[in-house]
Amino acid sequence: MTDHEDNSLDLLFAAARANPPVLSGDRIALLEQQALDAQPFEPVWRRAVAVIGGLPGLGGLVASVVLGLWIGVASPDVIGLQVDALLGADSELLQSVDFGWEQDEG
């Protein structure tokens, strides 16, 4: 094969590469639909998790629910002790807060 013939062939290849056979939009839409029809069903829980932001969102939701339950179920004394422990029993913050409970109770 001469250089001239080789160059001519390269030109033909280049022209063909620049204009590849193209699938119509309708055909691609049909293939997409077939892909979706053949797809394994996505479980409802996975879609729900995706809606709330994936695993990080799920983690935050679970933590909030557990904390809310605990606050709702535990007695106020226990919560008070936990708050004391968290902030420090002699914390200036606690001492500076006047909730006014004594006045309410007369």
Place this chain on the structure above:
Amino acid sequence: MTPNHDDSALRDRDAILLRRYAAGDPAAARLLTRSLAPRVYSHAARVLGNPAEAEDVTQEAMMRLWKIAPKWDGAQAQASTWLYRVTANLCTDKLRARRDTDAEIPDLPDPAPGPEARMQRVAREDALQDALAQLPARQRQAVVLRHLDGLGNAEIAEILEVGVEAVESLIARGKKALVAVLAGKREELGFEDD
């Protein structure tokens, strides 16, 4: 093709999308269809020279990909390489069936007629397609994969399930045959002026 960073990234991307597809993610189904189906169709249309048959092959190849998605092993070939192999085999089946039935091959549709340069481009594309159709199937597939799909010889070897040297030989013989077929059309195709 020597494994490199790009191949590895593509393989990882394909594997992730196929896992997401198998997990039921509709966006993965659309992404995979839009990135892979046009390449499958283009290859099949070049090898078969028949749009309707190429559409059939594309549909069948994509269905096979969806079926294997739940079992896809990320360490194996790129999805596109696997898909090209399936497509090449489906095209071979079509060519064999055509030879057995001696079916007539309709031409690929021509773009709308235009100025002279456009006419010459169309004439060159038609001439190449006609010449490709005269090559033995394996030579045709190797030439299309190398010079029209732009793949490397190692990937073509993987697709055609032969050694790299065999691929080089197929391409060299294919190009020589193309030159012989096109020899009488040089002037007609405007190559005397190039």
